[in-house]
Amino acid sequence: MSRLHGSKDFWLGALRADGPAFRAAVAQVPLDAPVPSCPDWTVVDLVHHLGAVYAWVREHVVRGVVDPPTVRSEMTGRPGGDEALVWWQQEFDALVNLLDGIDPELPAWNWAPQAKKAAFWPRRIAHETAVHRWDAQTAIAGVEPVEAKLAADGISEVLDSWLPAGRRRSHQPAYGVAHLVATDAEQEWYVRLRGEGMALLDTDTILDSDDHHTRTLATGTASDLLLGLWGRVQFDVLDVSGDATLLDALRVG
Known part of the structure; x- marks a missing residue:
């Protein structure tokens, strides 16, 4: 059985492709437009969710400990209107820069049965972004598959x-x-x-x-x-x- 074993460069490369594609999709529709693949969510909810995930990971992954971080609040206190996309871009850029430079062996909590190291998070964030990029594209009726x-x-x-x-x-x-x-x-x-x-x-x-x-x-x-x-x-x-x-x-x- 052949199974892909990714690397930090692989996952960051995917993140750098899907992040801009997400931003391009959400910029094409009103922020109160529905997201067909995420019932009860609007585009701004999706922007807030993904940006909050980025902020939460960025805050806890540098602690150098394996105990769980504080539970995040995704949908409150987030900017609306055009500022939402600016905020999302800032969070995306900051997290990509952090993950690019972080020592993958740094102790870092995760919720999975995996090694509690920072190496977990480039993979997780790449997949979180890829699926939500697809979600965002359902709002513009122009979805592209996740790269094979x-x-x-x-x-x-x-x-x-x-x-x-x-x-x-x-x-x-x-x-x-x-x-x-x-x-x-x-x-x-x-x-x-x-x-x-x-x-x-x-x-x-x-x-x-x-x-x-x-x-x-x-x-x-x-x-x-x-x-x-x-x-x-x-x-x-x-x-x-x-x-x-x-x-x-x-x-x-």
Whole structure:
């Protein structure tokens, strides 16, 4: 099984591409315009959310400790009107500069079952920005897919960070193995669901004679797979066989 192992330069490169694309999209519509992929959110809500995430990460990642930071408040005290985009740009630029220069080995809290180091955050912020860039583009009816290698790594992030951290959207128990195949990234994932738990299987270490008990197979582009896991698109955009209800147990957010 081939699985992308990203680097800080890879994730920062993606961030530097998706950040300006996000800004370009939100600048094309009124800030009170709805965001179709985020029910009950307007464009300014999306700007406030992403800018607040940047500010929160920038404040806590430099502390050099692994204890949780103060819970952030996303939607209050944020500028409106044209100032909202100026504020967002300032937060984006400041975070990119910080992540570019930070020591990846610096102790830093994160919520996932990953090493508590600053190296966690360039990846997380790259994916946060990519998905919300897509959200912003739904407001202008001009969405572009998440770049294939980044999307493949985003699928891995869902499976190695979000689901093990208990951030599954559905709490209904599910049992079986889901097999995901990203055709444009030449990557695949096996996920064994065990009630409310899960295990990401490394098929390179499983003998060919082993029975994987695959109950569903979902094939498509890496972007569609990622957006499906994040609930942005329906799984019917994929080629699905077997028990499709297992895919619902993989959704996060």
